[in-house]
Amino acid sequence: DIQMTQYPSSLSASVGDRVSITCRASQRIAIYLNWYQQRPGKAPRLLIYAASRLQSGVPSRFSGSGSGTDFTLTISNLQPEDFATYYCQYSYSAPPFAFGPGTKVEIK
Amino acid sequence: QVQLVESGGGVVQPGRSLRLSCAASGFTFSNYAIHWVRQSPGKGLEWVALISHDGRKTDYADSVKGRFIISRDNSRNTVFLEMNSLTPEDTAVYYCAREYYDSSPPVWFDPWGQGTLVTVSS
Secondary structure: OOOEEEEOOEEEEOOOOOEEEEEEEOOOOOOOEEEEEEOOOOOOEEEEEOOOEEOOOOOOOEEEEEEOOEEEEEEOOOOHHHOOEEEEEEOOOOOOOOEOOOEEEEEO | OOEEEEEOOEEEOOOOOEEEEEEEEOOOHHHOOEEEEEEOOOOOEEEEEEEOOOOOOEEEOOOOOOOEEEEEEOOOOEEEEEEOOOOHHHOEEEEEEEEEOOOOOOOEEEEEOOOEEEEEOO
């Protein structure tokens, strides 16, 4: 089975900072990679699909890149509402739909 | 608007059963596959099960295979998750999510419901 890892597991940043989160797959997965944001006590929310495509309604300060095994979620000009946990997900059209362990973005 | 609403969570004893529901609105329900994803307290996301748009195809995570059954009623715009032989390890918030794609693969989950908490404890 394909395993997803993320790093760092957590990071501290200030409003206005640019932050990057890395997701690595145990096998090549082309662009079958999504990113979700989860605020405390809330359901996950889709940010990026197919590695780099911005979901409708998501601010343009969010961007995704990568293919194969290494992927990056970048948040430029970090806003107070961006402090949350971010998950990557392997997104081929069949199980296991594996999620990464998450990266918590905290206020410095 | 496109919306999913879960219900049916609660406290249940180990070994017992519980049925969750996921009610959809705002889209043509019968055109979309639906997934269940769970999150144990303080932990990450775990995919649990999927059902195809017409109910003919289902699949499960190994951790629930043989114990959980996913089904749907397209006349009621609802998906169900029948959970049997529950253990404390099944304690989690259970989310349902719509599968979306424009040229499969890849697929993505959007939107998600608000979740329903299942606690397995004696």
